[in-house]
């Protein structure tokens with residue numbers, strides 16, 4: 253290890269966090285995992301991670317023994333020695349996980365979040381400050397078929413948002429990710445970046461959760477494609493009335509292509525419903541509905557999908 257190699261902590265080694273962790277390990281970075289509780293820590297210490305990587309349509313399975321991690325702990329106080337934190341929990345776990353990671357922040361140089369939605373931003377800003385925090389989005393599809401078996405379905409593109417306060421720490425995050433083979437783009441439009449991903453998620457995740465199909469069927473089934481496009485059009489209408497602009501001029505084509513190219517991907521909202529877990533619907537759809545309400549707009553498709561998914565969540569908990 254070169255003395256310049258940053259020491260990585262992954263907070264929440266689920267689908268995305270586990271995939272990042274495995275790539276960092278295989279690229280020679282020292283990696284520690286901050287996990288939810290002691291059961292998860294002892295499970296990962298016994299089992300390690302099994303990663304199916306999709307590289308140019310070639311699937312390779314890698315077993316990452318727990319011995320290759322520096323530490324796997326539920327308490328940040330046991331993880332000292334950290335330069336770069338990747339924050340990879342679901343949106344609804346942000347507050348608890350950020351409080352648990354707080355002791356690492358003084359010695360870390362940067363904290364990167366690749367979470368979906370927009371409600372994590374104020375929480376992370378409050379707990380970590382803005383100088384070290386880098387919000388990003390990923391165009392990566394990964395699933396967890398068992399608690400330690402992660403499948404990288406598709407995608408290798410990550411956007412990081414730079415602003416005057418955090419620009420010094422961007423190169424560290426960017427270089428570490430690129431060293432592991434991820435393509436990284438840096439944008440100065442944080443809001444545009446987060447809302448672009450919000451548009452993609454809001455038009456696809458609830459629909460997949462309700463219809464129970466993998467991503468490609470959302471665009472290969474004409475009725476689902478029609479619903480997807482109507483939901484996207486509604487959401488884009490709200491976004492256009494704000495001053496926030498999407499990262500890409502033709503988001504419609506990007507969404508259709510992303511779904512078509514993630515064959516077999518059970519999107520995370522559907523995975524959550526199937527596993528009886530809460531979904532990220534409040535982080536992904538509610539901000540658009542709130543903004544629409546302020547604009548005096550009605551979004552019948554998105555509102556309907558929101559109510560259905562909330563109903564499914566409620567049924568699962570009763």
Ligand SMILES: NC(=O)c1ccc[n+]([C@@H]2O[C@H](COP(=O)([O-])OP(=O)(O)OC[C@H]3O[C@@H](n4cnc5c(N)ncnc54)[C@H](OP(=O)(O)O)[C@@H]3O)[C@@H](O)[C@H]2O)c1
Pocket residue numbers: 263264265266267268269286287288289292340341342343345348349350352366367368369390391392393394395396520532
């Ligand atoms: N999966 C994808 O393809 C994908 C793509 C782009 C963006 N994203 C976004 O990335 C984020 C993570 O998604 P994911 O699919 O990786 O979710 P996931 O598989 O559910 O992983 C989240 C991990 O966070 C852990 N966690 C929860 N509370 C924690 C705490 N207090 N401390 C430490 N760890 C904690 C969970 O532990 P347990 O397992 O013990 O519950 C789980 O391992 C989400 O915002 C998602 O929308 C995902």
